[in-house]
Amino acid sequence: MAKQYVSATINGEQAEFLCETQQTMLDVLRDVIGLTGSKEGCGSGDCGACSVIVDGRLVCSCLMLGVEAEGKTITTIEGIAQGDKLHPIQQKFLEHAALQCGFCTPGLIVATKALLDENPNPTETEARYWLAGNLCRCTGYAKVMEALDDAAAKETADAPA
Amino acid sequence: MSTLSYAAPTTVDDAVKLLSGASGLAKVLSGGTDLLVQLRSGRVRPDLIVDTKKIPGIIGIREENGGFVVGAATPGAVVEEHAGMKAAWPGVVEALDLIGSTQVQGRCSLAGNLCNASPAADSVPAMFAAGAIAVVVGPNGRREVPVEQVPTGPGRTSLGKDEFILEFKFPVRPARSADAYLRFIPRTEMDIAVVGCGINVTVDEKGVCTAARVALGAVAPTVIMVPAAAAALIGHTLDEATLAKLDAAAQAAAKPISDKRGTVEYRIKIAGVLARRTAAIAFDRAMGKTNGKAH
Numbered sequence: 364m365a366k367q368y369v370s371a372t373i374n375g376e377q378a379e380f381l382c383e384t385q386q387t388m389l390d391v392l393r394d395v396i397g398l399t400g401s402k403e404g405c406g407s408g409d410c411g412a413c414s415v416i417v418d419g420r421l422v423c424s425c426l427m428l429g430v431e432a433e434g435k436t437i438t439t440i441e442g443i444a445q446g447d448k449l450h451p452i453q454q455k456f457l458e459h460a461a462l463q464c465g466f467c468t469p470g471l472i473v474a475t476k477a478l479l480d481e482n483p484n485p486t487e488t489e490a491r492y493w494l495a496g497n498l499c500r501c502t503g504y505a506k507v508m509e510a511l512d513d514a515a516a517k518e519t520a521d522a523p524a
Numbered sequence: 525m526s527t528l529s530y531a532a533p534t535t536v537d538d539a540v541k542l543l544s545g546a547s548g549l550a551k552v553l554s555g556g557t558d559l560l561v562q563l564r565s566g567r568v569r570p571d572l573i574v575d576t577k578k579i580p581g582i583i584g585i586r587e588e589n590g591g592f593v594v595g596a597a598t599p600g601a602v603v604e605e606h607a608g609m610k611a612a613w614p615g616v617v618e619a620l621d622l623i624g625s626t627q628v629q630g631r632c633s634l635a636g637n638l639c640n641a642s643p644a645a646d647s648v649p650a651m652f653a654a655g656a657i658a659v660v661v662g663p664n665g666r667r668e669v670p671v672e673q674v675p676t677g678p679g680r681t682s683l684g685k686d687e688f689i690l691e692f693k694f695p696v697r698p699a700r701s702a703d704a705y706l707r708f709i710p711r712t713e714m715d716i717a718v719v720g721c722g723i724n725v726t727v728d729e730k731g732v733c734t735a736a737r738v739a740l741g742a743v744a745p746t747v748i749m750v751p752a753a754a755a756a757l758i759g760h761t762l763d764e765a766t767l768a769k770l771d772a773a774a775q776a777a778a779k780p781i782s783d784k785r786g787t788v789e790y791r792i793k794i795a796g797v798l799a800r801r802t803a804a805i806a807f808d809r810a811m812g813k814t815n816g817k818a819h
């Protein structure tokens with residue numbers, strides 16, 4: 364079958380691409396559009412390294428077809444910073460050294476963003492359950508939790524009253 | 525060269541025509557959390573994918589004649605945010621909530637969980653116990669099928685190749701009715717049930733059970749109804765004698781296999797224990813004692 368034409372909003376910009384049915388959204392992001400921030404750890408929904416936000420919902424881009432993006436609004440790790448300015452979540456991950464190799468980090472940051480958008484002050488239990496689908500094989504999760512807590516506190520403090 | 529086609533029809537008729545007209549294997553796509561994994565591993569090699577999500581009503585929840593109708597492809601996260609479903613069917617909602625991670629919840633659906641037909645599918649014992657009805661559409665129109673008649677074996681269903689599920693109907697709740705679902709896994713998140721148990725009961729003012737449905741997962745080639753376990757509950761309060769009978773009936777119905785998650789003996793024993801615990805939660809909820817989460 365000929366490639367299909369898909370039009371979506373990616374990180375606030377109109378994006379148009381051609382893809383084959385079996386290409387996942389992750390394949391499209393990395394290999395067609397050139398947004399290589401989202402990582403493929405497993406390709407089977409287990410690790411969360413490919414996490415993106417689609418129409419406000421956190422999903423694994425490896426479990427979504429590229430053709431399903433038609434008409435959708437998608438945020439990837441590349442859309443988290445505001446221009447050159449890191450998002451507070453990214454800043455806190457750096458300050459708390461919540462990464463070693465960094466492979467899981469884009470997914471963790473996108474997942475943390477989706478959590479704080481929905482629940483600005485999560486309890487530790489809520490945050491740990493929310494991130495249960497993001498696996499890190501180097502750093503462990505203690506520093507991630509510290510960074511998340513600190514980012515939540517900073518966002519709350521910075522929020523307009 | 526790729527031969528896999530994709531279509532996202534916007535009406536039931538168009539979807540049925542696509543499925544009927546497909547020359548090779550056609551697969552219906554809801555959230556894709558099973559289908560994409562199987563595509564990638566080569567376990568299924570379809571020629572056509574029919575994405576149903578653009579069909580109006582297939583995502584979303586509405587009230588109809590006092591009951592709830594849940595669109596077949598509604599993501600788990602959407603069902604969990606629905607206060608009405610949570611109040612009426614806490615067991616179905618907690619079972620669906622157990623599927624996968626936050627990311628998987630953003631996509632996974634009741635129809636996909638049922639039609640993937642895994643014996644360990646978490647929402648399925650809860651749907652069986654609820655007495656949910658699948659509204660199946662196909663070339664001959666609509667038919668209503670009790671969910672327990674959908675799975676026929678691991679990975680197999682009773683649906684024709686040109687049929688799919690449009691929505692699920694959850695019946696009207698009599699007073700003092702509630703359901704619960706528990707699964708047993710060796711860890712707290714992200715694992716597949718060793719055994720799952722869904723129980724749905726109605727009780728009178730004194731706590732005597734007047735109606736019950738019990739279903740078990742992961743103890744047979746499909747999720748199973750256990751009428752003997754329901755019979756052990758009906759006409760009784762949940763005292764120790766009733767619990768013992770329920771436990772025995774659940775164990776007698778369990779015909780599991782041994783695998784890396786548990787042996788036959790272990791699964792049978794767990795089936796009884798889980799039935800006890802699940803019944804306790806369902807009865808408490810029905811009596812209005814708690815309405816919290818079981819997990």
Ligand SMILES: Cc1cc2nc3c(=O)[nH]c(=O)nc-3n(C[C@H](O)[C@H](O)[C@H](O)COP(=O)(O)OP(=O)(O)OC[C@H]3O[C@@H](n4cnc5c(N)ncnc54)[C@H](O)[C@@H]3O)c2cc1C
Pocket residue numbers: 407408409551552553554555556557558559560561576596597622623624625628631632633634635636637638639640644645646647683687688689690714715716
């Ligand atoms: C990381 C991970 C963790 C998981 N954890 C769990 C778990 O804990 N418990 C559990 O039970 N499952 C689990 N699953 C499996 C899966 O998420 C569930 O089975 C889910 O409910 C499938 O729904 P879906 O909408 O994604 O289905 P899809 O992948 O879209 O479809 C699954 C099957 O159903 C068919 N189908 C889909 N919609 C329809 C329809 N409307 N009519 C007829 N047939 C249809 C498809 O053709 C396919 O064969 C997990 C999966 C992943 C990737």
Ligand code: FES
Pocket residue numbers: 402403404405406407408409410411412413414423424425426
């Ligand atoms: S690459 Fe998508 S979850 Fe691992």
Ligand code: FES
Pocket residue numbers: 461462463464465466467468498499500501502503
């Ligand atoms: S930092 Fe290496 S996997 Fe998390």
